[in-house]
Each structure stands twice: as C-alpha cells, then as structure tokens.
Amino acid sequence: MSEKWTDVSFEIEKAIYKDKESAIIKARKLIESMVDSILENEEMEVPERTNLAEKVSRLYHSGVITRDINKAFDRIRRRGNHSAHELEALPMMDALKVHKSLYEISVWYVESYGPLAAKIPSYRDPQPEDDEERMYAMLKKHFNDFLSKGATPSEEEPSSEEREEKPVLSEDFTTKKQYGSYLLYQLNKLRESSQEAIEGFESLSPFKRYLHIERPIQESLEESLRKASVSGDAQLVFLCGSVGDGKSHLLAYLQSTYPDMMKDFHIHNDATESFDPQKDSLDTLADVLSSFDDENIHTSDKKMILAINLGVLHNFMESGYAEERYSELRKFIDQSGVFDTGIDEQIDHSVFSLVNFGDYHEFELHESGAVSPYIDTMLERIVSESDQNPFYKAYKKDMENDWNHPILMNYKMLRAESVRDSISRLLVETVIKEKVIISTRALLNFIYDILVPTSIEDMDSSDIIDMLPYLLPSLLFEGRQRSGLLKAVSSQDPLNIRSQKIDEKLIGLYNTTDLSDFHRKVITDPSAVVWIDLLSSVGSIYYLDKESKEQVGEMFVRSAFLFDSELNEQFEDEEYSQFTSYLYAFNSGDLKSLRGMYHEVWKSLYLWKGAPQKGFLYLDEETDFMRIAEKLDLDKSTEYVPKKREGKLQRFTMSIIIGYKADDETVAVEIDYPLYETLSKVRQGYRLSKKDKEDAIQFVEFIERLLPLGSQQKVILIEDQDEDKLFRLEYDHNFEEYTFSRES
Template identity: 50%
Template sequence: MTKQEYALQFIENYNEEWAEIGKDFERFLFDDIEASLIKARKLGELVVREIYLKEEMDFPEFANQAEKNMLLKNEGVIDDVIFNALDRIRRMGNSAAHANKKIPFSDALKVHKNLFVICRWFMESYVISPDKEIPEYQDPQFENLDEKVKKLLVEYLPDYINSKEESKEEAPTYVEDIELPTLHNSHLLYQLSKLKESSQEAVEGHQSLSDFKKYLHIKRPIEDMLESHLNESLESTGSNLIFLCGSVGDGKSHLLGYLSSTKPELMKHFTIHNDATESFDPKKNSLDTLAEVLEPFSDDLIESSKEKLILAINLGVLHNFIESRYAEEKYLKLKSYIEEARLFDSGDISSPVEHDTFKLVNFSDYHSFELTEEGPVSSYMTNLFDRITSPNRENPFYLAYEMDKEKYGLNPLLINFQMFSSRSMQQQIIQLIIKTIMKDKILISSRELLNFIHDILVPISLKDMKTGDFVDMLPHLLPNLLFEGGDKSTMLKMLGNQDPIHYRTKELDEKLISLHNSGNYYVYYRDIIFDSSAQEWIGLLEPIENIAFLEKDTKRELSELLIRSSYLYDSHLKDSFKDNVYSDYMKYLFAYNTNKKPSLQNLYFEIEKSIFLWKGSPKKNYLYIDDEGHNIRIAEPLQLKKSAISLDNNEQGVIQRFTTTLFLGFKCEPYETVHKVEMDLPLYEMVVKVLKGYRLNKKDREDSIQFIDFIERLLPYGKQQQEILINDIENQLMFRLDYEDDFQVYSFSRER
C-alpha cells in the first residue's frame, strides 16, 4: 500500500477539517509538543461528538469530556481499548494546556498512535464498507531532518530509521568538571546499571576495587576485626593463618579488595587465597587445592613456618575440608581449632579461642542488621541507601538524577529515585527486608542488595521509563516494582509475600470505601500520606479526573499504590500494618542474645501452653500420647518446668553478633533432663495462631515437624507408668487407670 503523507490522511475524504487538524498535529509533533497535543485533544473531542450523532444519542453539552467518554463506554458504544485511547488523548491534552511541566516526546508518540486507532475505528464502524482497507499505522513523518528531529528519532523511533544508536552508550556529558556517561540517553540509568548482578562492576577480585566500589563501600564491624587480626599477625614472628569465612556473595572479596586498595602497606605482607575463585590445577578439586595451599600450616610444618596467609573460604567448603582425610592425616591442629570455635553449631555464635597461629573472622556472625531492645535496625543498609541518594557532588547517582531531571522533567525512573531518597521509605524498606530475612530464613548478600536497588528503581522496558503521564507510570513506580517484581529475583519474590495490599483491617477497609466515595485521588492521597517527601509526586495526581470516570484497572492500580505508599511512607494508615507477633519475636530474640532471661518469661508461658494445644489435652497438665483422629484417646500427666536458656553477650544496646533463632529449655518433673526446642519466627507465628484457636492442618504439621519432634521427646518423661486418662470422645466419657505402687495393682475408675 502506498505510503501516506501523514498517518491520518485516510480521513480526508470523510472530513477535511479533521484531516487538517491531524496533519497539524503531526507537523507540530517535532517542534511544539504542547501545541500538538492540544490539536490531538480537539480532534478527539470532535470524533466523540460525531459518535453521539451516529448513534443518535443526546449529546451531553454541559458534561465534561471525561463524562462524555464514560457515557459512551457505559452504553456499550466503545470498548476499553477505544475508551483508554480517548482518555489518554484527553489527559495529555489537558496537561499540555494547563500543566507547567515538560511533556516527554514518548507520550506524544503514544497519543499519535491512539489518535490513529480511534480514527480507524470510527471509519470502520461508521463510514467505509468492509471490503475497503485502511492503511497500517505509520510513524510520524518529518519535513526537515535537522539535529533536533534526528535526536528524537534515534531515541524513540530507531526502527523507522533503521538505527542501532539506542543500544549504544552516548558520549559522556560534562557538568563543570564531572564526566557522566549515559545509557539509553539517561545518566541515572547508566549509574544504576552498575548495581546489577550481571554488571561488570558486580565482579570483584581481592586485589583491588574500582573507584565506584570504593564509593559504595560501607565500613562494618567485621572490617575492624579483620584489620585488628592483620595487625596482630604482623607483630607475630611465627606463621599466621586468618580464616575469613562466610557464604557466597557476602562481601569477602569486596572487603579484601578494599583493604588491598586502601591499606597496601599492610596487605603486602599477606598471601591471599580466595577458595571461591582460585585453583592451581584443573585436575584438582577444591579440597586438593586447599590442602596444597595450607601445607605451611600442616601439623609437621606449623611450628617452623613463617607464612602469613588470609584464607577467604565459604563455610561449606571449610566444613568439607575439616571432615576430609586431609584434616585427619595432616591438619589435626587446624581441625581442633575450628571445632572448638563452634563454627558449625546451629543457634550459636562462633567463639574462637586465642591461638598463636590461627585467627577466625566469620561473616555469618555479622548480619546485615542489628538487634536493639526496641526492634531491629540496620546501619549497613541505612548507610548504603544513603550513599546512593545523598544530595552531594561526590554522589554520581544524585548528579545523574539532577541532570536527567533538568533534561526530561519527571518520568518513572526519576520519580522512583525521588521516592527512594525519602528517609522514611528507606527505613520501611529496611524493616521489610529484615522481616523477610527472618520469615523466609534467607541470606541476602551485598551483591543481591545492590541488584535489588536497581530492580525497584528501573522499569522493565525503556518505553516504560520515558512517559510523563502518571496513569501510564503506575505499574512502573517503586511501590509496585517492590511488591510485584517476583519475576526479577528471588529476593523480590520473597518481599512480595509481605505486600500490604493483603492486609485486612477494619480501618484499612473503611479508608478504601471512603476513598471511592470521595471522588478525588489527589485530595485523599494528600490527606492520608502526610510525609513531606511524598508531596511532589502526589501532586501529579491532581489532573486526574473524578474516580467515577476512570477505567477499572486504573482505579485498582491507584488504590494499590495508595495502600503500598501508606505502608512505605509516614501516613495515618501506617499503624494498620503493624505486625505485633513479629515485633514480639524480635524483642524475645534480643533478650535471648543478651542473657535477659526475665524478658523471656512470657515466651515460655506461650510455648508451654501451646505444647498441650498442639498435641491435645483432655484437662490441665495432661497430654495426649496418641495421634489425633481416634474416638478413644489416651493422655498422661505431664508436669513441665521451665529451664531458661540464653546466650552470654558482651555487647549491650545494639547487638552486632547474634543468632536469628533461639532455644527454649523445659524439664519434665521430677527429672532433671533439659529438653531443648529451637524457635524461629515462622514457628513462633504458628504458635500464636494455635494459642488463638487455630486448628493445624497437614501442611502446618509438616512445616512444624521440629516442634512436633520436641513434644514427642517429652512423652517418655510423663507419668504414664503411674497414671493414664482414657477419653471416650464420642460418648463424652473419661476414665482413669492408676497404678497403686503399695499394692502393685491397677485401679480403674470413671472421671466425673
């Protein structure tokens, strides 16, 4: 089919006025976006008026345009596709006429296609015969390919000019003496892309760090401990082996690289072996290589060696080495040191003994957060988030944000950075991450944390990043990327389980009902979210018309954004999301790790009561010894006595080294044996549900198998040899069988 002079040329034969407006709209597109969009709005209004005439409907002269469009939809004249196209043209036309903000060229392109879709639908519905064909959509044409137009085409219409420029990095842009490259025409996107796990910046060696990684470096207590051991080793005349243990991606290589870059005079005295990355011989496995590296610290050579070695090693590999034949044959002293440190003991903190040769630094003892009496905090994540958002010239992220904002106005990427810069939002995200770590028992490495920041700030596709229309932005804003990004990473999938839209409280339900009755999202957002850092983006809601005239998916997205934003910012709804069970557990965990046994009293009371509810009890201090589901059940007397367990810890106030689970101890009188049960957050949540009357299902019992095993271990310590109760559940009868020790006979009686 012959190419048209402009996209809407096919309407010339029906209405020359429409065609002229369509031609002006496309002509102004490259020179005056605001004027172009006002033309589009006018043409959209003319088409709507014509639809009323064709349908022989009374034209609502005094209704606003949103009402006119909605009436056509409600009457079944137009479907969601045409309604949404008309609504975007209306919104963008209003923004062009009234709003004092820059409108992205990408939004004008969307309006161009929307206008084509509407006019084609009108012609096919009311004008042309079915056998006539309307030309396919074509990109807007241009008269003079000047530099301004060429730049827009390269950025937004690469297919049209067969250009690959969009995928290339642009030449650096200079701000005074600062050089900042771009990615897809965005300085901020370039900086954030370096946080991705797939980025070259994510690959770290222990020899040195890039300037970018030095900027992101956050000093943590483990750095001071390692540096202290290094200085002690220098003063030693003999050999020294410093174990730097942990998990994959926790920062071992980063820490060594940072010290190598900033303290070369100290590090030059040490050989570094990173077990995760180095191998001398492809024919040797990790244990063979490790045995070769550790040769100077074998039982035969350790006294004469002068070797200074830092061994960065994952705990799993170290455990395998300690259990290997190498350790048994040549490294008994090393093995003894590791075993005495209780490095692999569940529910305990590593406690290496003083040793002339060996030193131990364990990343697994240092979490990404700390415990306090009021609840968990994270100085590491707080400082890391601040490094990315702090408004100063040393921060490449903030400089990139400022440059993009000046160039583009506001788009989803810039709004997300603005949202993430809020202190209240940062702290709420940190609390969300800590809660997820505790609930799902996951380890979040520094590498994963940086990738997470990228994922909650950067929309999935480039076209989503370039819109200035708030309705189009909704799926790509930080609160939604945070809770709906499960396809991006395991971390985001876990965080999605904490999505506040699943909370159901009376206050929350009342607010949502009130929202839909209020008719105005802007006013309602502003009244609920009083956080000053949220007011600029909330202002973007002001042009949105009455709720009644919005498409249902848009209403849902705006309601979900309100709930999630109320959770993340300081708001009048924030207390509605408080999780008292989680808060209680974290306070118990602090008490356990700081030897504050009196603070554990309520926890012991809850667990003791839940033991009888879990297994079943016909009366106080009696526990069923058989399984549920029978009409006749047997119970024994069980007298529990609390035997409090806690950890000694020299730290007070803010606790850096701690366990994330706690152990509780119970005795069965008159025996002195202490039976221990390990309690984590998911098990404690289940205990509280049972205390409130919840009946366990099969999956619950499978998930709580550790607690059930603990109860089973108690049963032999009950008094079933002296007394049992027989409960006839069907007939509601109970009988007692007692053993009379003096006469060595049993007596049988009915309980009343």
C-alpha cells in the same frame, strides 16, 4: 471523517515539534468533537453539561468502544488537562503518544462508521518540516537522547566534539549513557550480571569505594590482622562466608586502605583464584595450606589470609587431607563451631583465627526491635546529594537534559527518607520471617530491580496512569520472577493486610472526584507530592478502566505503606514485633523479658496435642473412640539462654531455644519466626493441617521427647469419646497397686 477533523489532525501533526502543548490541547478538543459524533451515531442522549470523561465512560460501559480505545481517549483527555492547566512541561514522548492514540481512535472510527472504501495507511511518527540537520538536533533534544537506543546500550561513547567541549570526568562519574540516560548507566553497575559485580581482592574501583560501608565484621577482621601482623609465628586468618557476601570487596578495601599491614600477608581467595587443571579445589587447598599442616605449623613464619566459602571449608575438613595432615587445624575449626547454627566461639589460638560473615547479620537487635544501619546507609548512599555520588550526579544530568522516564520518578521516591526507612524495615522483616540471606551483591541487585523496570524501552509515556506498573511500589512487590529476594519480599505485600481503616480509605478512594486531593490527605509525606500532583489530570477514578482502577488502588495502599501516611499504624505486625522482642531478650540473656515466651510455648503445647483436663496432655493422636492422657509437670530450663548482655546486639542467633526439664533431663526446642507464627495460630484456635505439622517437624519431635518425662508411670486419664466418659488409672506406690476410677 469530516474535512474539518482532517485539517485539525494536520495542524496537530505540524505543531508537535514546534509547540507540543498546543498540539496536545488541540488533540483533546478534537476527541471531544469525535465523542459527540459517536454519541450521535449511536443515538445516545446525554445531559447537556456532561463532561468528556463522563461521555467516554458511558460509551465504554455501553459496549460501544473497546477497552483499548477507551484508554486512548482517556490518555488524550488527561494529557490535554495537564497541558491546559500549565502543569509541569510534558516530554516529547507524551506528545507522540497522544499522536499515536489519536491515530488509533481515528482508525477505529473509520472502521466503525465508514466510509467502507477508505484506505487506512499504516502508522508513522510525525516528521518535522525542517532540514535533516535541524531535524536531528530537534529529535535529540525532544527525545532526550533516545536515539542512543540504536547504539550499543551499555557502551555509548561521547562524540569527539563532546570530548573537546568537556573533559572526561573521573572514574566515579562517566559520560556514558544507556537508553539515553546517565542514571540508568550508573544503576546498571548494581546488577549481579554487571562487570562491577565481579570483583577481585587486589584493588577497589572508585565506584566500589564510594559504596563501601564499614561493618562490624570489618572491625573484627582488622583486629585479627593486626594481632597476626605483629606475631612472630605463622599466622592463618580465615575469612569465611558464602557467595556474594563481600569477602573480595572487604579484602580489596583493606589492601587499598592499609597497604603496609596487608603487604605481610599472602591472600588466597578460594572463590576467584585459578586452579591447576590437574587438581581439584581440595588438592589446591592442601597445597596452599602446606605451611600450616601438622609438620610445618610450628616452624613456618608464613602469614596468610584465606577467603573461603563455608561449603568448601567443610569439604576440606571432611577430606583425607584434614585427617592425615591437618589435625591441629581441624581441631581449631571444630572448636570454633563455624558449621553450627549458633555464634562461632572466639578461640584463642597462637596460629589460627577465624572471622565468619555468617556471624554478622544484615541487621542489629535493639531492645525496641530489629534495625539495619547497613541497609539504611547503602540506600542513603544511592541518593545522597553529594558530588562523590555518581548516581545523584547522573540523576541531575538527566534532569538537566529533560530525560523523562519512570526510572527518574523511582529515584525521586527513593530519595524520600520515609521510603528508605520502610524498605529497610521491610528487608529486615523479610530476613526474619522468610529466613533469607541478603548478601551485598543481592542487596545492590535489589536496589536496581526496584528502580529499573524490566521493559525499559517500552515505557514511552510520562502519564501517571501509564507509569503505574513501572513505579517503585509496583516493582517492589511484583518482581517475583526477577530475583529470589523480591519473591520473598512479595510475601510482605501490604495489599495482603486488611483492616477496617484501610477498607474505609479504599472506599473513599473509589468514590472521590479528585484523586490528587484524596491522596494528599491520606499520604501526608511532603516527598510524595512529586507524583501525587500528577494525579490531578486524572480527576475521578470512576472514568478509568477496570485494570487502571485496580492499579490506582494498589499504588495507593503500597504508597501509604512506604510514605508517611495516616495508615502507617495499620501495617504494623504485632506478632512480628513480639517475636523480635523475645529474640532480643533471649540473645541478651534477659530472663525476665523472656518469661512470656515460656508461657506461650507451654500453652501451645497443650493446644497442639489436646488436653482432656487441666494439667493432662494426650499421649496419642486423635482416634474415633478412646484416648489416653498423662500429667505433664515440668520446670523451665534456662541453660540455653546466653549470658547477660546489654545494648545493641550485632552477633546473635536468629532463633530462640526454650527448654523444660524433669529431674536431670532437659528437652529443648529451637523456635524461629515461622514456627513462632504457627504456634501463635494454634493459640488463636487454628486447627493444624497435615502440612502444618510437617513444616513444624521440630515442634512435633520436641513433644515426642517431652512425653516420656510425664507421669504416665504413675497416673493416666482414659477418655471414652463415644460415651463422653473419663477414667483415671493411678498407681499407689505405698500399696504397690493400681486404682481405677471414673472422673466426674
């Protein structure tokens, strides 16, 4: 390398801690000179006005430089453009990233062009020239407290000086950090593995109180408890559900909110209370519920709340205890239908009452579709500009300290109302399509996962291209390995949707000379400007390597889905919208709006089995030469449709029951979204595979139960497929004889 380059390199290293913008601009000028030298060494001529990006791109596509060196050149170019145009100040970690990229390029250059005897030292971070004390202060400022990585990540305590300077805040906001970030420390509380996720029913922390959201199940439980509290009889209130749905949280909230009412009740939480090591869970339950057994139920005055998972309750009801000592309780549980797929019956009992989380879904059904006020509110709580919001207060503190990380960018994205709305709709759609259950614990963990990358400590650049895999749109759809919920959400990735308009925009993206301007025209949401502006330093997508180009394209499509954009309508799923419309019609008892569903199922039935003639359905499976069909003429049955209801629905079934009848016999099929989607494909001409039929076994069984209701005792059609001939065999009851004829 030339002596001039060496001098410039030393100047860059000295300037990094004093004037990082100047150091980055000098690094960009240095690589311009190095690129010209490489072109000269390779005897490659370029037009006089060829810019740096075009020169680097030519070297890369000609095979002169490797993919990693191409990315190093491009990173310095983009950061140099950013500094030269005086955009938002770059963090110190970007200056250090440029320094390391310059080292990598220099090593490659020396190894490629000599001198052969050169000894290449190992890389080391640039060192400030000041004394040790000033160096520490400088590093702490520029690294945004990244020195805390040397401490225990989740338990960094403020120094004694900091405590004297500023008092410790209340429990809803703490001075603790993780990896140098106040926000990350707060977000870590959302994880399923955090201590905050483990909650007893005795009390509610300020953090959990802030996150508390009133839900319909709370109203039902409060009503049951009020009735029980004024009763002179023994009272047993069941709070049923599954793991992580919020039973303990709800009880803790009621304990702290209504202490006078709750003091009358003994609470037994089957999921958290310790058991006698000599007894299993069923033995313990039998002891706990002894005041409510057949012998004591009418003389006891005990009031109890039993928080219990449905699996444990089912096992107890099937045990010998229930059969021998708890017959009245067992009868109540059977009548409630708590183990059935439908909505639990509200049984009026003098002693027992039951509230089940399973009856209350993550969303509501409206005439216009499915929405989730609960998810909407939870997302809003995370980003609300409130002094009570520990996340927002931590975010502001990180911003004040110039802590720069994709986590902050993700938080800014989540602050966009359009993004929160899109995520809420996406989760509801995932619940309906994939039949997943989103507990409160799973929802909070999901929010953490879409804000915090897995490799936090490895993300050492604020360059938008470097950040792409760590940003919310990528974390949302590429986190299959992080949780079951993210795996289900990934199946709704907008990248799977193709339309002419989306393809046209992608072609435009790959041909634009100004990525920032192109994004701004398509993604119209003002909230997106915060990251779109960062693309101005990239210029044309053409100069990026293949992997980066793909990441930019994926980011564009996913962002167009999440933010307000010209492409929003392209991502709407008409099939899903139709199903939710039918689901509302069924649960609200709107027969008129449900009529189309009966027609669709009937048409699907004939296409599923096949029909040689209108009104006739094949009885058998496909064979090589001969098939038999019967006439199937049935009436619609509405006996499974619930009573008429209006307005929003908070308690409903997730499937639609469609029935048909002949004489006094009715056959019905329960249709959830996966089956509805399969039937829609059949109506569009899709040929079913063996797996399709196995997955839709409920519809196959429905057809088998329908066939005996047809006219096979009166008339059948026989099709000779080899000869392409059709015959009719018909019984004439007047003459008690069969006639056989050929159909035209």
